[in-house]
Amino acid sequence: MKKLRTPAEARALLEYQGISIAQWARENHMNQSLVREVLKGRKKCLRGMSHNIAVLLGMKDGVITSRPARVAPANEHASLGAQP
Numbered sequence: 001m002k003k004l005r006t007p008a009e010a011r012a013l014l015e016y017q018g019i020s021i022a023q024w025a026r027e028n029h030m031n032q033s034l035v036r037e038v039l040k041g042r043k044k045c046l047r048g049m050s051h052n053i054a055v056l057l058g059m060k061d062g063v064i065t066s067r068p069a070r071v072a073p074a075n076e077h078a079s080l081g082a083q084p
């Protein structure tokens with residue numbers, strides 16, 4: 001079983017590789033703010049995009065989900081009840 005990284009170890013690895021969090025997020029098609037939250041240990045990383053981030057950074061065992069949770073924009077909810 002491979003050793004999982006702590007958030008501090010994952011940050012140190014990015015620094016060692018000379019990669020900023022923003023660059024890593026862009027290259028992996030992830031939300032930069034969410035990556036920062038994961039690396040600060042503020043997210044549980046149980047599902048969705050935070051889960052994927054943790055797996056990619058070696059902080060969690062698991063598989064990358066192809067159906068990450070997404071929250072619909074507020075205006076989309078408003079239009080659901082509107083009549084044409």
